[in-house]
Amino acid sequence: MTVAVIGSLQRMGRWAPDARGRLQQAAMELYTERGYDRTTTADIAERAGLSERTYFRHFADKREVLFDSTGRLEQLVVAGVRDAPADAAPLTAVAAGLDDGAQLLDSFGDDARARAAVVGGHPELAERELAKLSAMARAVGEVLRERGVPDPAAALTAEAGVAVFRVAFEQWAVAPGRPPFPAVLTAALAELRTAVAGG
């Protein structure tokens, strides 16, 4: 993926100045300050200077407000797998897509780390995150099938790849010294290869 594309995704902004972005920023602030359980959608709307009705025009429930970035992550990863060279092995194609995703999250920097802390800190949010990543794995599996990879190899490669991405993300989010996420991901994929070859 080009730097320009990542740049434009960043400018779309996690916290854009429109209603949606203000609601996202307000939710992150309140979930961090008071915790998820002690925050209502009315609180979020009030902090953003908007009505609760506006909240529900943008987000289906109290959780979705934190998951816009996951949708963009999926689009990028899927496009990256689709655009990998036609002769790339399935896991290599998946790794290319995941690397694009890692660049995006890395570009969010401390915002991504703060969000990870909030999401990991509440079971309902963690559950939703798993569901989103599972949907991403399914989408990646579908692209592998389009590339001619049969099942169950397509599903297995997609699920294993996304599992590695999740572990690498959790490592990165708490790693001291802020290593670049793509490097953490590449190391994790190499570890998986070693573990599978050795076992």
Place this chain on the structure above:
Amino acid sequence: MTVAVIGSLQRMGRWAPDARGRLQQAAMELYTERGYDRTTTADIAERAGLSERTYFRHFADKREVLFDSTGRLEQLVVAGVRDAPADAAPLTAVAAGLDDGAQLLDSFGDDARARAAVVGGHPELAERELAKLSAMARAVGEVLRERGVPDPAAALTAEAGVAVFRVAFEQWAVAPGRPPFPAVLTAALAELRTAVAGG
């Protein structure tokens, strides 16, 4: 795991004749007949001939009633990994634990398939299932650490193993001809090795 242990787990019963078992059976019936959205915890209690209060003494919410088997699955898988030969490679140890789990689910037969259809048919249930399997992966990773496997290899091997288990389970649940689940799992693990080696 011995056949005797699996037998005693089966006798504990998915649908034991006690209150808990009756609630589980009633929930499965109603979720199948009417769907999850059109069933209340009061409906489940009524079908089981019990009060809604009794329901909530046994289960925290409308979803948990379907997840007892997942808790037992985790216990078995974790024990299987722990009991693998000390010199077994990490993925081999994980595969041994997962095979024990596969034997358990296989012993549930059509009950396990019916439950998979209900769980897969509603996003809220599918989300909870993912959370349970994620907890199982964390527990397996913890046992690998006890066995001396360092991170991130422990987390990666556990997550990749459980991802394979999930894909194999989904395959098995809808496979014509009712193949044994352990065989489907073994084939899926072999596919993962091929995919990782080739990519």
